[in-house]
Amino acid sequence: MTLTPLMIYDSDPIDEVELENAFHEFVSEKPDWFKIGDNAKQFDGHPHD
Numbered sequence: 001m002t003l004t005p006l007m008i009y010d011s012d013p014i015d016e017v018e019l020e021n022a023f024h025e026f027v028s029e030k031p032d033w034f035k036i037g038d039n040a041k042q043f044d045g046h047p048h049d
Contacts, residue, residue: 023047 028044
């Protein structure tokens with residue numbers, strides 16, 4: 001198998017992808033200094049429990 005580095009392409013496809021969080025899980029365990037800066041749903045544990 002041959003691996004090709006992404007840097008050889010003219011445009012890096014990773015720069016063109018926009019991702020948004022659907023939710024944040026385990027927010028009860030995050031440190032106080034860490035601020036969640038979007039409007040995604042927040043769950044204290046796993047969202048499927």
